[in-house]
Amino acid sequence: MKTLILIGAGGHCKSCIEVIEAQDQYQIKGILDLQHKVGETLLGYPIIGTDDDLPSLTKQEYHFLITLGQIKSFAARKSLYQKLKSLDAPIATIISPHAIVSKYASIAQGTILMHHVKVNAGVQIGENCILNTGCNIEHDVNIGHHCHISTQAVINGDVNIADEVFIGSGAIIRNGISIAASTIIGAGAVLLQNIDEPGIFVGNPSKRMKHG
Numbered sequence: 001m002k003t004l005i006l007i008g009a010g011g012h013c014k015s016c017i018e019v020i021e022a023q024d025q026y027q028i029k030g031i032l033d034l035q036h037k038v039g040e041t042l043l044g045y046p047i048i049g050t051d052d053d054l055p056s057l058t059k060q061e062y063h064f065l066i067t068l069g070q071i072k073s074f075a076a077r078k079s080l081y082q083k084l085k086s087l088d089a090p091i092a093t094i095i096s097p098h099a100i101v102s103k104y105a106s107i108a109q110g111t112i113l114m115h116h117v118k119v120n121a122g123v124q125i126g127e128n129c130i131l132n133t134g135c136n137i138e139h140d141v142n143i144g145h146h147c148h149i150s151t152q153a154v155i156n157g158d159v160n161i162a163d164e165v166f167i168g169s170g171a172i173i174r175n176g177i178s179i180a181a182s183t184i185i186g187a188g189a190v191l192l193q194n195i196d197e198p199g200i201f202v203g204n205p206s207k208r209m210k211h212g
């Protein structure tokens with residue numbers, strides 16, 4: 001079994017551990033987080049260091065997964081991912097045994113599919129994404145890098161989601177829609193039109209928030 005180090009010891013990390021244990025392909029060695037958390041444990045796994053330790057850890061036989069969450073900013077996850085790539089680290093891709101994934105779909109490295117995710121035929125998902133519990137990605141959807149599709153969101157057929165996009169829980173994206181990079185779609189939104197300029201969009205039908 002391969003040995004895995006997780007980066008980020010918050011709530012999202014707990015959900016990742018749940019999936020990694022169910023998948024049973026990686027042994028978790030420990031977690032990296034902020035210095036003041038070193039020595040604590042999360043679900044029984046030790047917090048063994050910080051991301052400053054990555055240069056030495058990546059010289060050893062470990063795989064890595066970013067388990068930091070992502071809601072209003074993709075920046076921390078993206079920068080950690082770029083750091084792993086620059087160190088030429090092996091980056092895990094995790095797919096829950098309870099996800100349904102078409103053999104005609106492709107999932108890039110660093111991405112995690114939580115329990116009960118559905119990914120239909122013709123879908124392409126980029127690197128370092130979170131497909132959270134129960135989201136539904138329909139046929140021929142393209143999702144870029146560093147995106148988070150939250151719990152129970154529905155992405156209908158032929159949707160194009162650029163890099164660094166966040167889609168909130170329970171959002172519904174109409175088929176054929178394109179969403180610009182770095183956009184945030186709020187929880188429960190129903191998006192019926194293309195988004196060409198990034199911002200924060202909420203409601204049904206979704207509109208740009210005043211401060212977004």
Ligand SMILES: CC(=O)SCCNC(=O)CCNC(=O)[C@H](O)C(C)(C)COP(=O)(O)OP(=O)(O)OC[C@H]1O[C@@H](n2cnc3c(N)ncnc32)[C@H](O)[C@@H]1OP(=O)(O)O
Binds near residue numbers: 201
């Ligand atoms: C496993 C997991 O936990 S995965 C994580 C899943 N989490 C989510 O899906 C939550 C996604 N986040 C949201 O929906 C947030 O509310 C955001 C990002 C859209 C906006 O957050 P903020 O910028 O902090 O907005 P804020 O809370 O200040 O609200 C501003 C206004 O927008 C409204 N608003 C905020 N979010 C929404 C929403 N999703 N739908 C409708 N209206 C909303 C608020 O009611 C408020 O209205 P008001 O000015 O009339 O009082």
